[in-house]
Amino acid sequence: MLTALYIHVPFCDKVCTYCDFHKEIASLDKKKKYLVSLIKELENHKFEYNDLKTVYIGGGTPSSLPINLLEELLIQIKKYINIKKLTEFSIETNPNDISIEMANLFNKYGINRVSIGVQTFNDNHLLFLGRTHSKEDVLNAVDNLLKSGITNINIDMIFSLVNQTMEELVLDLEEVVNLPIKHISYYSLILEEKTKLHYLYSQNKISMNSEDLEALMYNRVIDTLKNKGFNHYEISNFSKKGYESIHNMIYWQNKQYLGIGSGSHSLYKDSRFSNIRNVRRYTKSLNEDGYPISEAYEVEPLREEMIMGLRLLAGVNINFVNSKYNVDLLELYPEINDFISKELLVLENDYLRFTRKGLLLGNIIFSIF
Ligand code: SF4
Structure with missing residues (x-):
């Protein structure tokens, strides 16, 4: 489904x-x-949207589209999908795009969750x-969304920025927790290849924070957000009660989803595939044969289930996984017991989950799967 x-x-x-x-x-x-x-690809799947939630x-930044193009997309979505049946309809935005006009447009077409890329409030960073x-753009964006009637707002933040001090992180945390928002995604800065950040690093022009400082910062993020009433429900995600991201939960619970558009990924009809990751070739392919898929790829389903599931702080129900894959997890991965004895993982009421100490060493734990 x-x-x-x-x-x-x-x-x-x-x-x-x-x-x-x-x-x-x-x-x-x-x-x-x-x-x-x-829109053509959206229409291609029009008979498959009956159960969408x-x-x-x-x-990218959907809000960077000119407002008339964005409205055209929303009109077409409304044409093929029963928006009233959706529990969650989200859009990603940049703060300086959200005018009152755009916020009203979102509300008019049933968007009920807006994610704003903020990353930091520090001008230098x-x-x-x-x-x-700027910080003012963020305040205006939140204000415009609330005026339009949209209250389910997420803010994306980044910690462990280049040369960021703990004092600067504390200031960012103070700003973000004081906003009237329901959800915060707080990721550490990752050095990804083929980025300017990576280039600067490779030229020794910048250095990344030490792992120790990053761990201290992560702990500070968790403690501060929890103290302010945000439930830490996924490694990098925090929400007010009842405002967990329903869409992202589908990814973490390894359930089916369909991605459309250039470069999108899908887990659908029991296979994983991705669309062509190039706008020109994606467009050409859809125009010529209506088929923009670049590759179907195999993944190890049990591995996916464990890696995605452990991201959730509630953990993975090992009885469910054992019977779904006809395995004995603790036998298949004897390292799990080592991690439990080192207090990196805990097994409680059949749920295997990270401890706080384990969260800081997630990559080591994930590497066994
Ligand atoms: S992080 Fe920046 S460049 Fe990347 S998608 Fe968001 S706005 Fe665009």
Whole structure:
């Protein structure tokens, strides 16, 4: 049963220093052509949307589309999907895009969750990251969304920025917890290849924070957000009660979803596949044969289940996994017992989950699967 649809908009106004997502800066003409193809792909699946519970428009930066193009996309989504039946309809945005006009547009077409890429409130760090907004833009964006009637707001943040001090992190935390929002995603800065950040690092122009400082910062993020009433429900995600991301839960619970748009991924009809990760070739392919899939790939289902499931702080029900895959997890992965004895994992009421200590060493634990 298909309950989640992801729609990719691969355009940004500016490329951030650290970003390795599929995105580009494009002309208006290219954006228009892309939209035609995206809508064609949306229509191709029109008989599969009956059970949808969530739609997520991500990117790139969907809010960087000119407002008339964004409205055209929303009109088409409404044409093929019964928006009233959705529990969650999300869109990713940048703060300086959210005018009152755009916020009202979101509300008019049933978007009920808006994710804002903020990353930090510190002007110097914003500049280094290549972000074009200010703290005032964030406050205005939140204000405009609330005025339009949208209260389910997520803010994306990054910690362990280049040369970020603990004092600067504390200031960021103070700013973000004081906003009237329901959800915070707080990731550490990752050095991804083929990014400007990676280039600067490879040229010894910058250094990344030590693992010890990063761990201290992560602990500070968790403690502060929990103290302010945010439930830590996934490694990097925190929400007010009842505001966990329903769409992302589908990924973490290894359930089926369909991705449309250039570079999108799907887990659908028991196979994993991805669309062509190039706007021009994606558009060409859809126009010529209506088929933009670049590759179907095999994944090890048990491995996926464990890696995705352990990201959730509630953990993985080992009885469920044992019977689903006809295995004995503790026999198959004897390291699990070592991790339990070292207090990195805990097994309680049949749920295997990270301890706080384990969260800091997640990669080591994931590496056994
Ligand atoms: S706005 Fe988002 S998607 Fe676009 S370059 Fe920056 S981080 Fe990447």
